[in-house]
Amino acid sequence: MELSATDREIINGDHGRAASDALQLVLRFAEAVGAPRLLSCASAHVDGCLYHGQASLDFVERFVALEGRVKVPTTLNVGSVDLIHPELFIGDAALGAAGKRLMQAHIELGCTPSFTCAPYQTLLRPRFGDQLAWAESNAIVFANSVIGARTNRYGDFIDLACALTGRVPDYGLHRSENRRAKAIVEVHGFDEAGPDQAGGLAVAAGLFTGKHCGDAIAAITGLPRSTSEDDLKALGAAAASSGSVAMFHAVGLTPEAPDLETATGRMDVPVAGRLGPLEVAETLSSLSTVKDGAALTAVALGTPHFSLSEFGRLMPMLDLAPFAVPIYVNTGRHEWERLQADGRAARLEEAGVTVVVDTCTYVTAIIRDLSGAVMTNSGKWAYYAPGNLGVDVAFGTLADTLLSAKAGRVVRA
């Protein structure tokens, strides 16, 4: 292992015992993945604030006791409770208390109390080419693919260890030669798709890519010009749910893929699959565990966390109110502050929409009535919630979900 002068200082304890212990962990991780050296990272995004057991808390408390401080700007992923609206949590009280302490302990280490899975939206948007130590599968894919920043799939423990040292192992997606597409996914028949249809297509393309490309980087061709950044976010989140995807190229849309030749580095790359209207419809219908017409008990939006532009699309649809079932929208607390400031928060409340911050309805006990199906426009929510919450799910576009909330059963726009 080539150690820099800074690495040696940290190991010697010049930056404190917490940094020294954390660097030992980063170095052993680097050895395990075969990285020859460490790099400086511009920021970290830490996923360790969701409670998995006592070991999660013991790890962070150890660094708090050693007076550790993060060395780079560090955002936090969702926790187990909504600290701004704690009354929304309806799970076990001891679990809630441990989850809350875990979130607080991270703040004591100097992490930003963002508690969002989409820190790239309003809070800390990395720049093209930045080296990052990011956890949370959708954030990793977004940073690599849509922004062109560089991170591997970091996660439990190692994300915080990188944050406490500002160092990250030099391997995988930190290196240009590993960022080229190794497979092609061809989408056809959607050139004229409008915004609502583009949203559904993005989820289908993501699920398909995850399933058929696994951890290989795919170059996706044929996505419509109407594909928004929010759609690319949904695509990445879906791909990281159905496969170990850390990066994709959307040819003509993402920064490292102005054209297919650039995305593949002019290598001969196999076509992993073709996705036309029929395959898209089949992929999306496979997400639903209930049939059209089934009774709903809630609608869940905002997985990953809703952006301000997604709220912009949602607001006019609130004219459909009153709704027959509650609508939950997860978002970041920074987005929530903006909504409060510009009056949209009040309008959402009037229409019966519950805005959830700091956490997400698919990882914690928030949705009160799970006796019927829950409808979502999120491929990620639809993928995980049946296992996590034991709930039936219906997938639809944003317009579908609002019309269904009004009807109290699954209908389509």
Added chain:
Amino acid sequence: MSMRGLVHGKAEGACLKLDDPLSFWGGFDSASGNVIDRFHPQHGARLSGTMLFMERGRGSSSGASVLAEAIRLGTAPAAIILIDEDAIIATGALVAQMLYGIDCPVIAVKDRLEWQRLSALPRLAAQSGAEAVVLTPQP
């Protein structure tokens, strides 16, 4: 190719070979020490205290938390013996060692035939260090 000790320490136990890689997150219950992935061929098997032979790692990075929690609770394997290096498994065992001082050595054998030969032994003692890894068959 020589064996590498990803996590150092000593352990001894009965060998158990997994037919498929296992994701500790969602596939293993740290409270009971059992395989709970219902699609895994050894669903229901108890891994606690075994010299666990697993070809490679699999699944979410939250597996590191689950493994560390199992080591804390005493329900984890005694050691994990892989063919190739795995960062998630190594991280979970390293963190448990750091926090609780309990060893769960993680070893990459690097050679598939050697890994298969070792996995067929009834019992094994492992000594995993920076300089060398020593695996000794036990009666």
